[in-house]
Amino acid sequence: MSEDRFFQQVNAAMTDYSPEVPASVYAGMRKKLWWSNFTRLSATRFNVWYAALIVTGGLVWFASGNDSTSTSPADAGIVSETAMGESPAVQAPVGNENQVPATSTTVENSKQSVTAKNAKGDSKSDAVASTDEAAAQTIQPELVSESTSTDGQVLNEPTANQSESTQAKQGSKKGLKVKTFNSTDKK
Amino acid sequence: MLENKEIIEGCIRGQRAAQDKLYKKFSPLLFGICLRYAGNRMEAQDVLQEVFVKIYNNIGSYNHEGSFEGWLRRIAVNTSITNYRKNLKHAFQKDVDDLMRSQEEPSSFEDLEFTAEEMMQCIERLPIGYKTIFNLYVVEGFMHKEIGDMLNIDVNTSKSQLSRAKTYLQRELKNIATVKIKEHV
Secondary structure, three states: OOHHHHHHHHHHHHHOOOOOOOOHHHHHHHHHHHHHHHHOOOOOOOOHHHHHHHHHHHHHHHHHHHHHHOOOHHHHHHHHHHHHHHOOOOOOOOOOOOOOOHHHEEEOOOOOOEEEOOOOOOHHHHHHHHHHHHHHHOOOHHHHHHHOOOOOOOOOOHHHHHHHHHHHHHHHHHOOOOOOOOHHHHO | OHHHHHHHHHHHOOOHHHHHHHHHHHHHHHHHHHHHHOOOHHHHHHHHHHHHHHHHHHHHHOOOOOOHHHHHHHHHHHHHHHHHHHOHHHOOOOOHHHHHHHOOOOOOOOOOOOOHHHHHHHHHHOOHHHHHHHHHHHHOOOOHHHHHHHHOOOHHHHHHHHHHHHHHHHHHHHHHHHHHHHHHO
């Protein structure tokens, strides 16, 4: 059999060869077609992109809903600081056990020094006072003017002093630079 | 032709009835093509499903210039070749003994006629690489250069694979003919 003849014979037999297709092929094809349409980007019909958008939107909404109802400790701290800055007489709910007792230090207007009331001559208290001196430099102006407004009189109100101490410590910790005023500046 | 046009327009609009008509009309022909290229019937069925998904998704790109059947055939052949490339690592893995035996030139049997089923049986037994080249050259009418480009093989490789496939097929057909003659006698 020559090559051409053989090839022609095969070609004639195979060109229109049409075997019966199993019925299961149609169902499988329909599934594949549905999936293909679902994964294809189309504005006219629901597809995986819309589904992803809905899921993402839902997650964002859920996350933002949780954020608005809960307050972190850091947020609470900032709020209390602001409140203290505006009205030092109000004791802020700062749960800091390591802070220096409020009654131990005061800020004096004229010398801008910190004195220890309860432990005069006590070296430990002096040390505390000296360390608080630097912290006292950073107390917000409103706070200083409030506490020193009585012409050099030392204010020993526990709440105010505690606020000052806390404020000073937090101010120094956060590195806030706040101007302080003394009596000469006022003049 | 008019019927084809209606089917095409219906498919473009996404009408399920039109899609079903297209499937009923052309699925046997396209399944025949898939069978010739696939390694087995299951694989051919998978390829046929992919072919119809491609047809439905891209029927809007048919420009009505060439034959619609030719366009469908082309999609089936291209999908089959893509499938072949996917399974390339399994290609040309026919038993060496079979290949060596197939080198023998069969004796002439020009007067014998074979049915499509008989030929299909023999083609199905070919290694998938030989089968692909044989189909592309003999049935689809591609040149060796085109086949080389399609399958990323050398032209000479295509020629040698075709020669081996032909020899193997002739030998198989001769065996079938021998059985037929014995049955007649």
